[in-house]
Amino acid sequence: MVGKNDINEARNLISSRIYNTPIFHSRILSREAGCSLYFKAENLQKTGSFKIRGAAHFLLRLAKEQTVNGVITASSGNHGQAVAFVSGKAGIPAKVVMPEDAPDSKKEAARAYGAEVILCGTDSQDRLDKAHYLAKENGLVYVPPYDHPYIIAGQGILGLEILEQITHVDAVLVPIGGGGLISGIATAIKEINPKVKVFGVEPERSNSMYMSQQIGKITSKEHINTIADGLKTKQPGKLTFPIVKKYVDDILLVSEQEIKETVKLIMQYQKLVVEPSGATAAAAALFHKIPMKCTNVVSIISGGNMDFSKLHQLVE
Numbered sequence: 001m002v003g004k005n006d007i008n009e010a011r012n013l014i015s016s017r018i019y020n021t022p023i024f025h026s027r028i029l030s031r032e033a034g035c036s037l038y039f040k041a042e043n044l045q046k047t048g049s050f051k052i053r054g055a056a057h058f059l060l061r062l063a064k065e066q067t068v069n070g071v072i073t074a075s076s077g078n079h080g081q082a083v084a085f086v087s088g089k090a091g092i093p094a095k096v097v098m099p100e101d102a103p104d105s106k107k108e109a110a111r112a113y114g115a116e117v118i119l120c121g122t123d124s125q126d127r128l129d130k131a132h133y134l135a136k137e138n139g140l141v142y143v144p145p146y147d148h149p150y151i152i153a154g155q156g157i158l159g160l161e162i163l164e165q166i167t168h169v170d171a172v173l174v175p176i177g178g179g180g181l182i183s184g185i186a187t188a189i190k191e192i193n194p195k196v197k198v199f200g201v202e203p204e205r206s207n208s209m210y211m212s213q214q215i216g217k218i219t220s221k222e223h224i225n226t227i228a229d230g231l232k233t234k235q236p237g238k239l240t241f242p243i244v245k246k247y248v249d250d251i252l253l254v255s256e257q258e259i260k261e262t263v264k265l266i267m268q269y270q271k272l273v274v275e276p277s278g279a280t281a282a283a284a285a286l287f288h289k290i291p292m293k294c295t296n297v298v299s300i301i302s303g304g305n306m307d308f309s310k311l312h313q314l315v316e
């Protein structure tokens with residue numbers, strides 16, 4: 001299991017390659033939330049999301065001879081961008097398998113970072129199978145999006161930064177997709193200061209971690225439809241499920257409308273561009289889902305890669 005020492009080591013390895021992003025306090029949105037509300041702005045991170053932390057750590061841990069043929073991943077979203085960026089910088093050949101209907105902007109961004117884009121159907125399982133097949137066939141390393149100790153330790157650096165930046169923090173709100181982000185953050189925080197609460201946040205429509213924790217075993221959710229496209233994971237990871245069980249205080253759920261409202265509120269009052277997945281944690285604070293009294297709350301703004309062709313969905 002990943003521990004705080006692994007996270008400290010990850011930080012030593014990659015801190016020169018990532019930003020220690022700022023934390024902003026919002027006076028107006030604090031009033032709305034009924035607590036002192038802070039935003040950890042990973043939308044301002046390199047590549048526009050926190051995913052570069054895990055990806056950079058994973059790739060730096062590979063031995064030289066493992067990387068000669070290159071790496072591959074299957075995400076059209078922030079993980080794909082992060083892998084493309086980090087491999088491009090390190091001179092490692094990268095392939096990113098994307099759905100045929102991925103926005104041109106995402107395909108072009110990955111190519112601009114130096115990756116080869118491979119288009120494959122529209123089903124996420126097909127893309128995953130294709131990536132694993134190509135990895136085996138061509139001797140490539142598959143870079144997992146969340147369920148790996150190096151990925152979790154990389155994301156966990158955020159927990160260290162928050163404890164240093166806001167020493168009086170009472171609670172941290174973290175969005176959950178596959179659970180890599182919250183596993184890293186919760187490990188860092190609970191192993192350093194267990195008094196700080198860590199709450200996960202999921203869309204009501206994509207609540208596989210919530211369901212799995214309720215039932216007590218990994219359970220998958222089918223037919224997911226949410227505007228928070230970075231959180232559309234069918235089921236928790238084998239590694240992330242027990243970490244969340246051990247360290248996360250509670251999982252809070254927010255509606256589609258609450259996520260959309262939060263994107264708009266953060267743009268309007270904080271002047272930050274936030275994608276729906278990136279606004280999901282803050283929605284739990286702004287719509288009073290925290291199940292106890294907390295004075296100082298840090299919400300992770302996990303990404304800012306807004307798909308502008310979907311902007312109209314925010315005002316429907």
Ligand SMILES: *Cc1c(COP(=O)(O)O)cnc(C)c1O
Binds near residue numbers: 145177
């Ligand atoms: C990937 C992602 C998440 C979820 O992270 P997991 O490690 O899968 O739980 C949240 N927000 C954004 C913007 C993401 O890209």
